[in-house]
Amino acid sequence: MMSVAVEGEALAELVRAVAERQDQTAFVALFEYFGPRVKGFLMRQGAIESEAEDLAQDVMLTVWRKAAQFDPGKAAVSTWIFTIARNRRIDVLRRERRPEPDAEDPMLVGEPEPSAEAHMATAQVQVRIRDAMATLPPEQAEVLTLSFYEDIPHSEIAERLGIPLGTVKSRLRLAFRKVRALVGEELA
Amino acid sequence: MTVKHHPSEALLIAYAAGHLGEGLSLLVATHLTLCPHCRAAVAEAEAVGGAMMDTVAPVAMGADALSVLGRLDRPEAGAGAPPPVTRRRPASSPARAAPQGIALPAPLRGYVQDLSAARWQWVSPGVRQLDLMHRPKGRDTAKLLRIAPGRVLPEHGHTGLELTVVLQGSFTDEQGRFTRGDLAELDSDVNHQPIADSGEECICIIGTEAPLRFSGLVPRMVAPMLGF
Numbered sequence: 169m170m171s172v173a174v175e176g177e178a179l180a181e182l183v184r185a186v187a188e189r190q191d192q193t194a195f196v197a198l199f200e201y202f203g204p205r206v207k208g209f210l211m212r213q214g215a216i217e218s219e220a221e222d223l224a225q226d227v228m229l230t231v232w233r234k235a236a237q238f239d240p241g242k243a244a245v246s247t248w249i250f251t252i253a254r255n256r257r258i259d260v261l262r263r264e265r266r267p268e269p270d271a272e273d274p275m276l277v278g279e280p281e282p283s284a285e286a287h288m289a290t291a292q293v294q295v296r297i298r299d300a301m302a303t304l305p306p307e308q309a310e311v312l313t314l315s316f317y318e319d320i321p322h323s324e325i326a327e328r329l330g331i332p333l334g335t336v337k338s339r340l341r342l343a344f345r346k347v348r349a350l351v352g353e354e355l356a
Numbered sequence: 357m358t359v360k361h362h363p364s365e366a367l368l369i370a371y372a373a374g375h376l377g378e379g380l381s382l383l384v385a386t387h388l389t390l391c392p393h394c395r396a397a398v399a400e401a402e403a404v405g406g407a408m409m410d411t412v413a414p415v416a417m418g419a420d421a422l423s424v425l426g427r428l429d430r431p432e433a434g435a436g437a438p439p440p441v442t443r444r445r446p447a448s449s450p451a452r453a454a455p456q457g458i459a460l461p462a463p464l465r466g467y468v469q470d471l472s473a474a475r476w477q478w479v480s481p482g483v484r485q486l487d488l489m490h491r492p493k494g495r496d497t498a499k500l501l502r503i504a505p506g507r508v509l510p511e512h513g514h515t516g517l518e519l520t521v522v523l524q525g526s527f528t529d530e531q532g533r534f535t536r537g538d539l540a541e542l543d544s545d546v547n548h549q550p551i552a553d554s555g556e557e558c559i560c561i562i563g564t565e566a567p568l569r570f571s572g573l574v575p576r577m578v579a580p581m582l583g584f
Contacts, residue, residue: 190431196422203421204414211415221417225424233431243399247406254374254405264378267385269395270462277359277537279392297407315366316373316408321516321565322366323544333543337366344365348400 176291179245180238187235199228202246206253212317215261223260227253244294293351300350308343311336359391361531361538363519368394372401379489379496383519383539383563385463390537458524458559464488468500471559482507482552488561498563503527503552511549516565518542520550525558527551534560 179201185194206227210220230252238248258266269276301309314325322340326333363371363384370376371384388395460468467488468474476484482504489498496516503509505525520527520540527534527550534540534550542548552558 187431190428192425192428195428196425199417199422199424202409203417205409205412207417208412208415209409212412217415220415221421224417225421229424229427232428235431237432244403244406246410247403250405250409251402253409258374265466266374267378267382267463267466269385269388273389273462275389275459275461277390277392279395294403294407294410297403298411301404301407312369312404313408315369315375316405319375321375322370323516337364340369341365344369344397344401344404347404348397351400 176244176246176294180240180291183231183235183238183245183248184240186232187238195232198231198245202231202249203228205246206249209250209253209317210257213257213319215257219261223253223256226260227256230256241290244291246294296351297347300347303350304343304346308339308346311339312343315340359387359393359537359539361534361540362391362394363387363539364541365397367517367519367541368397369401369404372398372405377496377565379491379498379563380517380519380565382463382467382488382498383521383561386461386521386523386561387537387539389461389463460523464561467498471500474500476502480507480510483509496563496565498561500559500561503550503558503560505552505555505557508549508551511547515544517544518546518565519563521561523559523561525552525556526554527558527560528553 179198182191182194182198185191186198203224207217207220207224210223211217215223227249231249234252238245243251255266258264301312304312310329311325314328315322318325322336323333326336329336367376367384371381376384388398458471460471468486471486474486476486479485479501484502486500487497488500491497500523501509503525509527519542520534522534522536522538524536526536529540529548529550531540531542531548533553540550
């Protein structure tokens with residue numbers, strides 16, 4: 169099996185082939201890798217199978233259409249597709265808008281530290297994030313995972329785990345800081 | 357201008373995961389516009405989401421899934437790829453000056469264009485509000501508030517999360533002093549009473565996860581007017 173870093177770069181190459189040449193073979197490869205993952209992710213978030221199937225197809229179609237917007241210097245392919253799936257889910261299943269900052273906004277207060285955003289999310293760093301997550305204490309990994317998978321407020325996660333809301337928030341703070349620190353350390 | 361009060365990691369993660377309602381997301385997006393530090397944190401939380409997308413148990417697509425190939429049209433031309441965290445919206449209008457010359461961050465301009473032309477509702481002496489989304493009950497809310505200097509927002513508690521972002525002026529409550537860009541995050545069962553404490557009107561946006569409840573007699577009369 170390819171190392172995950174190589175895999176990440178190979179995925180970025182596939183997106184580029186779609187963007188530059190409308191390469192259908194590359195798209196099929198992306199579809200076969202990400203389709204089942206997007207579907208699994210959506211089902212993990214509570215979507216029923218037919219819903220998840222339709223939405224995963226919709227997400228992959230968006231990948232085809234927006235391939236030229238993918239910037240490998242900014243994010244790994246899996247992160248880019250995660251954000252597409254998240255936004256399509258809010259749009260289609262929840263029927264809401266998702267307010268986001270606009271990079272062109274004259275009001276936008278600029279970047280003092282280009283390092284974090286520019287370096288963090290590339291294909292190689294994605295591997296470090298995975299490694300960092302694997303080193304988290306189980307109770308921190310649990311709340312971090314539930315925060316992404318479960319579409320419920322943190323207060324409900326607290327109830328489910330039988331711990332106070334403050335504990336959920338402090339575990340998340342520790343987990344997130346540890347992931348950021350481990351990745352930052354290796355970059356330095 | 358330095359932002360001093362930031363969202364918790366838990367809130368930034370919930371936003372990155374896509375698990376905040378539209379109202380609270382609007383509050384976070386407004387803060388993010390004014391805080392590059394938290395934008396970087398959200399980008400990192402999205403990378404964590406990407407790592408989870410990589411490692412989730414895949415579920416096989418239906419047998420005819422690749423029929424999607426028949427629907428492939430020409431991809432959009434890629435003029436200056438926008439980053440994934442800041443999905444470009446259709447041509448946002450230029451920042452317009454509001455009554456006091458306050459310019460609205462782009463996320464808010466999707467809901468209100470001109471503060472002086474908007475229909476503000478009276479809440480209490482020196483306090484007016486503008487509902488930004490007319491929502492069915494049970495969803496989160498977002499409202500703009502204008503609080504005259506020295507005035508106090510009616511004391512209130514709330515059943516869910518309450519967020520406030522200052523756009524102009526400042527207020528002080530039990531947690532400290534909040535100025536432009538600062539985000540106040542209050543969990544349920546916290547009562548607080550912000551007071552506009554500078555010489556100019558305080559304009560802030562306030563969002564709640566669930567209906568606010570007011571304590572005290574006068575606030576109980578005010579609550580229905582606020583429509584919380």
